[in-house]
Amino acid sequence: MRLDITGLSVEVAGKRLVHDITLRAGSGRLVGLVGPNGSGKSTLLRCVYRALRPAAGTVRLDGADLHAMDARAGARMLAALPQEASTEFDFTVAEVVAMGRLPHQRGAGRASAEDSARCARALAR
Template sequence: MPEGSARLDAEGVTWGVQKGMPIISGITLSVEAGGRLAIIGPNGAGKSTLLRCLYRGLKPHRGSVRLDGVDLWSLGPRQAAQRIAVVPQETPSDFPFSVRDVVLMGRIPHRKGMARWSERDHEVTVNALARLELDSLASRQFISLSGGEKQRALIARALAQEPELIILDEPTNHLDIRHQLEILELLKGLGRTIITTLHDINLAADFATHVAVLDCGRLTGHGQPDDVLTVEHISSAFRVGASLHQADRGDIRRFSFSLR
């Protein structure tokens, strides 16, 4: 097992706003320690709802989520936050803090009451800023950053939690192509178990060790990208025409899409 990472298993996870009307139903999937799982699917498929169940934001009506075999809901909120970090899709635009302060917030689950920040807290924060190449921006106001810089700061905050699992909701949303690639390369190098939703199927294929496809709240595929990301599967899930193109090198596969 890679050091500092954990395995996650979800079994039969079901949740809905109203009883008998589930948004997600019977979701069973896993990601090994150090693995990278990309969850894809059309808008409204239940991806964000599933993420909330995986990080203890929503308690499943049925089923279970386990981290290294431990039921997530047997952990207290602080214990869960020490093991799982979350990077949400939306962040308040008027966040009145410096980049350093934002990253330091990742130490809150390790802080005892209202005690002052410890030397360890500051050390971890400095290391997270350096890891995400934010040293020169540490004193800048978070609201003054570009989209890509904000995303790096939020990932640095997650890393400062020293989690075993990082869950991200659309981390490449609203970013240009270069920043999308930079963020995903940074995530690959963190040495943590990663679960993320992604809109771009080609990015998901390049980034993930495993892919899960959601459609109408149900899991329609889960496995290695080459096995799950097929023309038939993608066409069915997204209701589009899909074509797969193989490069001369043989190891590069790209989808293109059209309306049916």
Template sequence: MTGRPLELTLDAVRYEVDGHTLLHGIDLTARPGETVGVVGPNGSGKTTLLRCVYGALRPVWGSIRFDGTDAGSLAVKERARRVAVVPQDASGTFGLTVREVVAMGRSPHKRFWEQDGPDDALRVASALEAVGAGAFAARPFDELSGGERQRALVARALVQEPGLLALDEPTNHLDIRYQLEVLGLVRRLPATALLVLHDLNLAASFCDRLYVLAAGRVVAAGTPGEVLTEELLGEVYGVRAHVRDHPITGAPNIVYVP
């Protein structure tokens, strides 16, 4: 359901708007098949970084490469065949059913005005079932709950068959069951994944490595066990916390102290 996993490399990526720098020389690598999380407090630059990766924003300095190819040199469709995005909010879906929204993920693989065929329909149906959205495939997308929309957007990304999935808060609006199911699905896919997450315990459980941003800079990078320390949580988030290994998963488990 995805293409061959690719390697993502960011080298000294800088982004600014109206003279205000939002990203200060970001270096980041996601190796083929890795699940890499980007975490940090509000306003740290997480979503800006993700938008630079999938092409909604263009850095003023530095490079973004997919398997060594400069992302800026790719045409829109070429980039879309490599990278699929799950945004926080969907646009351009008015009047469409869930099935039609998910089928939009096939467009990078088609010529202009080319119609969907039986193979496309099978891929869409498979993606809908994979995220637990098959039951509401015929409903208008705009009438869905936040959690249902999020699952449909993940399905749209899957049928795009990318080598890289870029997900901006993919667990937003989801109840616990679907948070675990969606992140588990992302981790099992044969694709590289770059996730922006707020929930640090979910990040610790599902990500191979983490990059912590603060004020547009990488302040820590490594495995969850290396990064999610009590000292870092105090310095970056301004909170007191106890960090212990989870007794079942072995991942860092954070308990916040009032």
């Protein structure tokens, strides 16, 4: 999956945190964001996984504008488990992996046999 970020800027409470970022990560590539504390790395990533909406610019996955998609379509393409995420619930690794199948299920349905098999394959990898 190719990621293209073009002209991305982020403002929070009237303060510009990220200004005019352009980045391309080709399919199958590993990209590292490096910079000092407070330079905008996490803010940029929050725009990529839709926790923040950019003030300007676009985030595209395989050419599709991620912020123009409805939540379910976006969740089918991208998920994030931030390092700093905290939870008050105790989830097993298998339960966290299974959460990735939620956007592919209908309504509030239960996991299908196919969902369980996909999760098992992911864990085996």
